Amino acid sequence: MNSQIKRRDFMKFMGASAGAIGAAGLIGSRVSGQEHTGGHGEPGQDGMGGEGGTAQTWQEMNAHHQEGVQIFLDNIGKDTTFWRPALEPVMDGDVKVFNITCQDIMWDTGGGMEFPAFAYNGLVPGPEIRVTEGDKVRLVVTNEMSESTAIHFHGLLVPNSVDGVPFITQPTIDPGQTFTYEFTVRNFGSHMYHSHHNAAEQVTRGLLGAFIVEPKDKSREPQITADYTMILNDSALGFTLNGKGFPYTQPIIAKLGDKIRVRYMNEGLMIHPMHLHGIPQLVLSKDGYYLPLPFLCDTLNIAPGERYDVIIDCTELGVWAFHCHILSHAESRDGMFGMVTVLIVQE
Numbered sequence: 001m002n003s004q005i006k007r008r009d010f011m012k013f014m015g016a017s018a019g020a021i022g023a024a025g026l027i028g029s030r031v032s033g034q035e036h037t038g039g040h041g042e043p044g045q046d047g048m049g050g051e052g053g054t055a056q057t058w059q060e061m062n063a064h065h066q067e068g069v070q071i072f073l074d075n076i077g078k079d080t081t082f083w084r085p086a087l088e089p090v091m092d093g094d095v096k097v098f099n100i101t102c103q104d105i106m107w108d109t110g111g112g113m114e115f116p117a118f119a120y121n122g123l124v125p126g127p128e129i130r131v132t133e134g135d136k137v138r139l140v141v142t143n144e145m146s147e148s149t150a151i152h153f154h155g156l157l158v159p160n161s162v163d164g165v166p167f168i169t170q171p172t173i174d175p176g177q178t179f180t181y182e183f184t185v186r187n188f189g190s191h192m193y194h195s196h197h198n199a200a201e202q203v204t205r206g207l208l209g210a211f212i213v214e215p216k217d218k219s220r221e222p223q224i225t226a227d228y229t230m231i232l233n234d235s236a237l238g239f240t241l242n243g244k245g246f247p248y249t250q251p252i253i254a255k256l257g258d259k260i261r262v263r264y265m266n267e268g269l270m271i272h273p274m275h276l277h278g279i280p281q282l283v284l285s286k287d288g289y290y291l292p293l294p295f296l297c298d299t300l301n302i303a304p305g306e307r308y309d310v311i312i313d314c315t316e317l318g319v320w321a322f323h324c325h326i327l328s329h330a331e332s333r334d335g336m337f338g339m340v341t342v343l344i345v346q347e
């Protein structure tokens with residue numbers, strides 16, 4: 001990783017000097033500021049709505065904001081699974097077998113903000129499952145958690161028996177049990193897998209992941225240079241992108257002329273209008289289905305359960321803020337937090 005170059009570019013675009021930020025030396029205050037926001041953003045605390053919260057001068061406020069940006073910069077490239085690698089299947093004949101273990105864990109949304117969580121294979125969100133339309137898949141799910149669960153394949157056309165709704169299509173997967181889902185993947189697109197049991201808690205605490213199906217016929221697929229999945233979540237673990245809150249999110253780093261795809265998925269309980277500065281987003285698909293008429297926007301509202309694929313044509317150099325535009329999900333008196341990252345377009 002040429003993170004030095006990236007950092008220098010970032011600083012140039014931000015118009016700040018590393019020395020000035022370093023001199024602020026406010027790591028301790030930053031950490032306490034994060035705590036005030038209650039896990040990347042409990043609304044109504046710490047200066048939200050003009051209540052005041054901690055008394056701080058504008059200079060202190062500036063320092064907190066600047067320090068958050070510095071933490072973000074220092075963390076670039078360090079979270080190697082932020083953009084989830086695909087889970088490698090084990091082949092059983094022509095069936096792709098994915099082994100999923102559900103566990104109680106503590107999940108760090110960044111900088112030591114640890115929460116009791118549930119995880120698929122130790123990650124929140126779980127590993128990405130990526131297959132091709134027509135593939136035969138088997139998911140072997142072992143529940144090592146202290147409560148029962150089940151997995152629903154959100155957006156996939158599956159036989160009713162593997163729809164994953166306890167007491168409607170299957171028994172619960174109780175602690176210590178293993179349950180197998182097997183089906184042929186019929187429809188392509190950006191889909192998800194998540195718990196469908198005690199779901200408001202289990203999904204927001206971590207039992208979720210991307211289930212991406214590549215189309216067999218790629219004639220309508222965009223020509224892209226990179227593909228990013230951005231999973232939005234809220235509530236139990238605060239406001240997160242791929243399980244992390246700013247400044248512990250990772251940027252998208254592109255070159256001028258790149259065309260990147262972002263697959264948004266909302267696994268939370270709230271809507272999140274995702275706003276990219278500087279460059280429009282071409283909305284290509286919703287819930288895995290190509291739109292008859294793709295459209296351009298700069299802010300795309302993503303409701304719980306929805307997935308949108310957008311193409312970003314990286315025509316503008318710079319460091320472009322990329323965040324949820326419900327501002328209480330993204331910034332407080334103590335700086336940016338939660339659903340914030342950047343798109344860096346370099347020469």
Ligand SMILES: [Cu+2]
Pocket residue numbers: 271272273324325326329339
């Ligand atoms: Cu939001």
